[in-house]
Amino acid sequence: MIEVIKVAKHFETVTGRLRRVKSQVEALKEVSFTAADGEVTGLLGPNGAGKTTLLRILAGVIRADSGSVRIDGHDIEREGAAARRQLGLLGDAKGLYPRLSARENIEYFAKLQGLPDQLAAERSQQLIERLGMSKIADRPALGFSQGERMKTAVARALVHDPQTILLDEPTNGLDILATRAMRGLIQDLRQSGKCVMFSSHLMQEVAALCDRILIIHGGQVVAAGTPSDLLAQSGCDQLEDAFVKLLGTEEGLFG
Ligand SMILES: Nc1ncnc2c1ncn2[C@@H]1O[C@H](COP(=O)(O)OP(=O)(O)OP(=O)(O)O)[C@@H](O)[C@H]1O
Numbered sequence: 616m617i618e619v620i621k622v623a624k625h626f627e628t629v630t631g632r633l634r635r636v637k638s639q640v641e642a643l644k645e646v647s648f649t650a651a652d653g654e655v656t657g658l659l660g661p662n663g664a665g666k667t668t669l670l671r672i673l674a675g676v677i678r679a680d681s682g683s684v685r686i687d688g689h690d691i692e693r694e695g696a697a698a699r700r701q702l703g704l705l706g707d708a709k710g711l712y713p714r715l716s717a718r719e720n721i722e723y724f725a726k727l728q729g730l731p732d733q734l735a736a737e738r739s740q741q742l743i744e745r746l747g748m749s750k751i752a753d754r755p756a757l758g759f760s761q762g763e764r765m766k767t768a769v770a771r772a773l774v775h776d777p778q779t780i781l782l783d784e785p786t787n788g789l790d791i792l793a794t795r796a797m798r799g800l801i802q803d804l805r806q807s808g809k810c811v812m813f814s815s816h817l818m819q820e821v822a823a824l825c826d827r828i829l830i831i832h833g834g835q836v837v838a839a840g841t842p843s844d845l846l847a848q849s850g851c852d853q854l855e856d857a858f859v860k861l862l863g864t865e866e867g868l869f870g
Pocket of ligand 1: 626627628640641642660661662663664665666667668669816
């Protein structure tokens with residue numbers, strides 16, 4: 616379960632060589648929500664809405680300026696290690712160690728999470744089978760296709776069997792078959808009682824998979840609820856129209 620209370624985050628940027636100009640980006644402005652176990656929560660918003668920033672804060676990769684986050688009851692500031700044990704993150708970078716094989720990449724992360732060698736090997740093998748990676752499992756990651764990299768990164772995020780799973784644009788760059796496999800995996804995770812949160816700027820993707828949807832725009836939650844809640848809130852009878860109305864712009868949603 617994820618509990619977020621009034622989380623805010625800004626970034627400072629400096630431009631110009633001769634005359635340095637400082638500016639500030641308010642990436643998140645007092646965002647609050649709860650994401651439950653056994654549900655898929657979609658984080659929907661156009662480019663630059665604050666989705667990646669929010670997921671990175673939830674995963675403890677960057678710190679919020681203010682507000683609080685609890686993962687399965689553990690405060691990410693005060694009980695960071697306990698919170699991170701419950702978390703699997705598929706981040707935006709998906710960097711793999713190029714000289715290690717897919718299996719070694721997965722096992723290495725399992726060991727970083729504190730799994731003993733044998734359990735790390737067993738869990739890695741289970742995920743390799745579940746994700747249909749047997750043919751690439753023992754090849755070095757260097758030269759992997761986008762889909763192969765994605766599968767390895769997903770296995771790595773799930774290898775310690777986390778209760779809460781954060782996926783940043785998990786189908787980005789995947790072909791139709793790989794996208795369907797990813798959707799199946801997300802549904803299986805929900806079925807087994809996990810709390811799954813994933814970000815997307817594609818309305819169709821979120822509508823197809825999510826029990827609850829959080830729409831963010833300009834660093835703020837502009838609407839939240841089940842798909843039928845969103846229809847009721849917007850007064851529309853099509854989800855696509857509801858999203859546009861709640862967001863106040865069509866920008867970036869249908870890319
Ligand atoms: N390290 C950073 N330094 C400066 N600004 C940043 C930084 N990270 C994010 N931002 C800014 O914060 C805002 C939110 O960015 P974020 O990456 O969270 O959006 P997003 O919803 O994930 O967008 P996209 O769909 O385009 O990936 C943007 O205006 C972005 O430029």
